[in-house]
Amino acid sequence: MSATGPAGRVQPARPGDPSHIGPYRIAGRLGAGGMGTVHAGVASDGMRVAVKVIHPEQAQEAEFRARFRREVELSSRVTGPHLVPLLAADPDAPTPWLATAYVPGPTLNQHVLAHGPLTEGNLYAFAAATAQALAAVHAAGVVHRDVKPQNVLLTPAGPRMLDFGIAHAADGTSVTRTGVMTGTPGWISPEQYRRGTAGPAGDLFAWGALVAYAATGRLPFGSGAPDVVAFRVMSGEADLDGVPAALRRTLEKALAQEPGDRPSAAEAAQECVTLLASQATQVVGADAVPATAVDMVTALWDVPAGEDPAWHLPPDRSPSRKRLIGAVVLAAGVIGGLAGGVAALLPGSTGGGTHTSSSTASVPPSSSTGSARPLASTAKDDKDGTAANRQASNGGSATAESWALTRTAQGAGEHDVARAVLHDEGVVAQELGDGVGFSPKSVRFQESRREVYLSYTLASDEEGAMYAETEIARNMCLTVRDVVLRLHPDLPYRTYVMVKEESGRDPQVTWQDDFVANSRCRSAADDDSAQDSGTDQDSGADQGWQPDEDGLGQAMIPSTDGAEIRVADGAARKIIAGTNGIRRTLGTDRVLGNAEIKVGFDPGNSVMYVWSDYLEWNQEQVESWADLAAGEACRALVRERESAGSAWPYSRYAVAEIGGSGYLMIRSGTATTRAACPA
Known part of the structure; x- marks a missing residue:
């Protein structure tokens, strides 16, 4: 899921969006993606909140609901002045949701990109506040698992850490094309790469990288392919040049390769508070240093507030407001008006989530048509979708009728397929941007026809739709191919189908292809490709295959x-x-x-x-x-x-x-x- 504009910028609601979620009226959207939608909500007393509604596909999985419920209960116990506590949640609703209060402010990532790294008192206040936040999280028995610049808000009153406890239950940190839960490259500890273990010490490693980024404006393990970043993490090649010497010693301990060599969050917080006190003495004088660490952070924090546009509620057309039954309302007196924000509910991305290298070149998508078939929504004169159905019906192809007979995911394998497709298409939605208006809706299955269906909405013009659907189809092919052929080869599915949904129109089958036969997931036949037929001993390359x-x-x-x-x-x-x-x-x-x-x-x-x-x-x-x-x-x-x-x-x-x-x-x-x- 991705943020879609400056903090506080509310997008208009879309057709089908709710007018109320729990006790909150909905003013619009703050973000959306493969795992759900984040709505801008307003409580009856005028308090602004960010409400995340989990995708229906996730809601149908009993195991997911159980994890979500446990994490909601656990996270309700986590409080602290530098955290964004949970306000309310209903894990038992037909579509589970959770809410935090909202405060304006950019993420650390947004601030560094716009204004550069933090310096002097701001830097020491940031280090102390975030270490204290982690100490509070760990004291409650929670492991954050997703400490990174996108998960720290720079509010007018100081830093606020987001996504504790909920990050791995509701969102994961990122779900790869193979459906495997991982962290964000560059913010994963060496032991998690090597053994898959994520504990408090792993949070401290990510915290060390986070503060280094805040101090330098550089990714401490560089950029590039995640494989390469992982290598740097495991070889201890953190870039700490430019970090003040006193703070650097603390970060070096936090970034130790072995978990046992790192301090606890409480120990790191104490070291940073000592450094913060020294900074406060220089700024306000020894006699005026605040008595508490929280007050010291506030006294030294001087990050300009970002834009915070007003939220305009649409007219309330609901005939009555029914009391929510079963909602878990969590009082949090420490919140005041300083909790939440859209990023609190978003997994966040490390620069868009695009599959590119750090080089200046890019690999362009194929844009021609061929074996993967674009159907109704890309046909110029097909206003009612009949051409799509004529094409789709030939040779037993998918139709609106076969879509109507699909079902939701059943079993671990199908749920893995659905999760991975929705996540990856959410990334595509982010990459395509708001102008295209692409939103993945659901993944469904037709076992007897061996088909996996993705339904979606698209608001682009004809030219934009052609490009967007080519990208959507290619991505779906790659995802389904990986999950089915690598993780769940026992699944019977061999074809992916895309179904476009529009208000006032019947669903349209727009694209379908055999993801097994189309091993490259191209959107067109490759005239130069051929089946491998042997080995050219002179060149060392297989006949019929060339790198491309x-x-x-x-x-x-x-x-x-x-x-x-x-x-x-x-x-x-x-x-x-x-x-x-x-x-x-x-x-x-x-x-x-x-x-x-x-x-x-x-x-x-x-x-x-x-x-x-x-x-x-x-x-x-x-x-x-x-x-x-x-x-x-x-x-x-x-x-x-x-x-x-x-x-x-x-x-x-x-x-x-x-x-x-x-x-x-x-x-x-x-x-x-x-x-x-x-x-």
Whole structure:
């Protein structure tokens, strides 16, 4: 789910949005995404609140409801002056919801992007306040699990930490295309990467990275593919240059590789309060230093308030207000008027959630039409959807009638498919922007026809709809393919179908494709592609297969597979070391690293890609580097196959250079034996 404008900016309600949720009147929307919608609500006494309504697909899962209920109960006990407590919730409603009070203020991420890092008293106040917030969370037996810049509001009265306790129950931190719950790359502890464990010590690690970001304006483990960021986290390569020396010592302990070497949140808070007191003495004098840490934060905090537009309630047309039965109303006297905000209910993104590398080049989407069929909503003269139904009915294709016979998810596998599709399409909605008006609605299943359906709304014009539906279809194909073929191969589904819903019109089947046969999830047939038919021993590349922009694009998509991350880390380490070892041959004195050299995987074609965005080599030097990279990539694949056997699916490698005008594939081949790898 994503924020969609400056803090406090309310979007108009959309058709079907409720006028009331629990005791709150709804003024509009604050955000929306794959896991639900955040509405701007107003209590009877005029207090502004942010109300998150969980997606109906999640509401149908008993296990999800149980987790949600437990976390609501636990989070109601967490209080503190630097937290955003829960106000009310109804986990037993037909569609569960929760609410926090609302306060204006940008997230740390928004503030740093607009105004730069925090300095002097603001920085020490931020460090102390956020450490105290975590100490309160941990004292209540809650693990935050999603400490990052998007989850800290800079309110006029000081920092407020968001999403404690609810983040992992209601939203997860991010759900990858494979449906696996993970944290946000760059804010995950080494032990969570290695063992999947998330505890208080992991929160402290993320806190150390958070304060480093606040102090420098830089991501402490850099940017790039999540695999590369994970490597830096696990190798301890935090960038703390520019952090004040006194505070740096505290952050270095918080960022220790081993959880047992880190201080507790309470210990870190005490250290930061001591530093804050020193700052307060310099600012107001020893005689005027406030007695409490909270007052010290308030005294030194000087972050300008952001825009806070008024909320205008629509006319209340409801005939009566029924008392909510079963709602859990949670009194929180410490709240005053300082809790909540749209980000409190949003998983947040680390720059949009787009699948791109840190280079200046991008991998463009395919925009032609072919084997994946765009139907009604992209046809120029089809005002009533009849052309869609004619096309969809040919050869037993999906129709509005088959959509009417679908059902909701049943069983763990189908729920994984539904969750992953809704999350990933929520990311697409964010990427497409408000002008397109794309909103994923539900995922349903037709088991006898082996079809997975996504219903959605789209408010774009014809040209925009064509582009949007191409992106929506490609993303759905990738998601369903990954979850079904990798995680749940016992599921019978083989086709995905998109259904557009519009007010006053029957549902329209707009797109469908066989996600198994369309292994690349292209929106058009690739004229140059062919089935692998052998191996070209001279070039080392499979006949009929060549590395291309789609494969490179797939390699840039974050991986959550442990083996892929491990192999990518190892290969990147060797390639970077080898590159720096031949700097003289490459004509540069610069030491290169993960920012310039990256490794990723294209599952559809079983390829490991290595790419560089370092642009200062000449052609001969590029060739030399590519030889080195190809050899290391080949050997890494062979070693893993020798260890894992047939469980390791990757047998090809490709080396590319990315520049401002595009990409260049330099080397490719098939990893057969170590002896056959490039020297």
